[in-house]
Amino acid sequence: MWIYEKKLEYPVRIKNPNPKMAKLIITQYGGPDGELAASLRYLSQRYIMPIPEAKALLTDIGTEELAHFEIVGTMVYQLMKGASPEEIKAAGAADYFVDHGRGVYPQSAAGNPFTAAYIQSKGDPITDLYENLAAEQKARSTYEYLIQTADDPDVIEPLKFLREREVVHFQRFGEALMKVQEYLESKKYF
């Protein structure tokens, strides 16, 4: 089961609303390389992992991704909060506003609703771990693009933290992949 901790993993204190930035950052909430996809991917893949190192890692990173899902949701919430309908319209976010108001909805920057088609759980530990290496790199790229489009330090700092976590996860998945390969070779599966 899961226990909720009533705090963010990294603080978000955005003082100035910015609906345009909210509409971009939401892609890491419910977009193709976002945190919801990441968490669902790892938590779904872990069942068939053959060694405890990989079971633990997918459980722990899948859990940390839920904390990142919350950080991104908080950023969107704070960026929309207090913005007037006129400001939202001027920022090009009126399309989001008419569907979701100032609420937080899992969609991509282009407005596509979240779908499990963003993830794979293939029943093959090698395949799944390779998918995860790619997923972490895609998320890193997305955070870098978001950082390039942001100008508010209150927004950039949490994005930098989240970007760095993708790099660490990539490293750990690479180690898990090597351990799973060693294990399967020792069992003479191939």
Added chain:
Amino acid sequence: MKNNERARLLDEIRAIEFMTIELNLYLDTHPDDRKALNDYNSYTKQLMALKDEYQRLYGPLSNFGTAVSEYPWAWLNEPWPWELD
């Protein structure tokens, strides 16, 4: 101000918890690294003490039987994590 003190203590908890998260993931793929394990245990003890202090002052940090509450039910205490503190 009380709220600033609450935010400061939370930042301190986050800093220590970051060490435990990072070491936890590292230990998942390096279970025999004794130094990392000692660090993990040491930071975990610091984290537990800081959380106890926070929860005495501001109410439960976690739900479902992981922290006791004063009367009335303090899990409802504001602010929630997405609200500016």
